[in-house]
Amino acid sequence: MKTDEQLVDAAQQGSEAAFSELVLRYREKLFRFLLTRCTSHADAEDAIQDTFVNAYRYLDSFNPRWRFSTWIYRIAIRNAMRQPVGVQQADGSHVDAFADEGSGPLDQCIVRNDRENLWLTAKQVLAPDAFTAMWLHYVEDMPVKEVSRALNRSLSWTKVTMLRGRKRLTQDLNREKTGSATKAGSRSYG
Amino acid sequence: MDDLKTRLKQDADEIQASTSPELRARIDASLHAARGSKAVTNTPATRPVSLWWVSSVTGLTAAVLVISLMNWKSPVENETQDLSASVPAPTNEVSLPEEWIPGDKFLLNVEQADLTRSLEEELLNLQSDLEKAKENVERDVKFAF
Numbered sequence: 001m002k003t004d005e006q007l008v009d010a011a012q013q014g015s016e017a018a019f020s021e022l023v024l025r026y027r028e029k030l031f032r033f034l035l036t037r038c039t040s041h042a043d044a045e046d047a048i049q050d051t052f053v054n055a056y057r058y059l060d061s062f063n064p065r066w067r068f069s070t071w072i073y074r075i076a077i078r079n080a081m082r083q084p085v086g087v088q089q090a091d092g093s094h095v096d097a098f099a100d101e102g103s104g105p106l107d108q109c110i111v112r113n114d115r116e117n118l119w120l121t122a123k124q125v126l127a128p129d130a131f132t133a134m135w136l137h138y139v140e141d142m143p144v145k146e147v148s149r150a151l152n153r154s155l156s157w158t159k160v161t162m163l164r165g166r167k168r169l170t171q172d173l174n175r176e177k178t179g180s181a182t183k184a185g186s187r188s189y190g
Numbered sequence: 191m192d193d194l195k196t197r198l199k200q201d202a203d204e205i206q207a208s209t210s211p212e213l214r215a216r217i218d219a220s221l222h223a224a225r226g227s228k229a230v231t232n233t234p235a236t237r238p239v240s241l242w243w244v245s246s247v248t249g250l251t252a253a254v255l256v257i258s259l260m261n262w263k264s265p266v267e268n269e270t271q272d273l274s275a276s277v278p279a280p281t282n283e284v285s286l287p288e289e290w291i292p293g294d295k296f297l298l299n300v301e302q303a304d305l306t307r308s309l310e311e312e313l314l315n316l317q318s319d320l321e322k323a324k325e326n327v328e329r330d331v332k333f334a335f
Binding site: 019032049052053056105110118134138173 | 195197198199201202204205206207208209214216217220221
């Protein structure tokens with residue numbers, strides 16, 4: 001099986017099959033990632049389309065020193081940032097575009113179970129870039145250095161932000177555990 | 191692997207997001223369009239080389255053509271000789287149009303213009319100066335020896 005970089009090299013030589021293989025590898029992962037960044041399902045669809053088109057157009061400018069995953073996530077983040085975040089009302093107040101969709105497209109895609117999805121909590125309590133840093137590191141298994149590159153932030157910023165995010169989510173996780181233990185205890189003793 | 195990491199992985203797996211067939215078709219179509227536009231934008235990159243060759247060949251051909259035409263038209267000297275031959279030799283006689291000649295009432299005295307008189311006088315002056323200088327030199331030579 002060829003690596004991403006080998007496929008990029010082949011695509012740069014003009015192989016359309018190689019680029020199609022890259023699209024196939026990253027399509028689902030990128031779409032799920034973009035759902036966490038965009039304000040609606042339609043925006044995420046537009047963003048993923050633009051991401052692949054931009055990647056194809058600027059494939060010649062790809063620097064082999066980067067990982068392909070870092071590069072394409074960087075493009076995806078840029079495209080997600082271009083999507084409208086909300087609607088500016090006449091009185092100047094700002095209303096989220098997905099106000100009628102609950103917590104946005106992410107909320108709609110989550111399989112419901114008895115506990116709260118931690119990513120939904122993260123979406124509410126963390127800043128967008130902090131959320132993305134956590135996602136890229138813990139879900140896409142991207143090293144911290146690559147995360148900082150994808151976000152176009154300094155390495156120290158990324159480390160500090162991830163540490164804070166981790167602390168914050170650990171607190172929520174512990175609170176949830178304590179709460180469920182209390183509930184279980186109350187049930188057993190109730 | 192710590193609890194948080196495990197939990198984040200699990201919760202991410204619970205996010206069921208897959209691209210619809212329509213979205214895949216959209217992506218494929220936009221990539222197809224991008225391939226077309228990229229091919230079109232790549233075409234001019236080869237154009238300057240071919241244009242360079244064409245312009246060079248055209249320039250050379252034009253230069254050769256101009257040079258050959260110049261050489262073909264070169265008997266200019268012969269033409270100038272012919273022209274000089276066709277020009278009549280100057281004559282001393284002056285012919286006036288008939289309407290200028292009033293007939294019996296008025297006689298027009300026409301004199302030949304003497305354009306060389308001043309030069310001839312100058313020549314005579316120079317010759318006399320030369321003779322005087324010669325006499326002076328001879329006299330000085332006689333005194334010396």
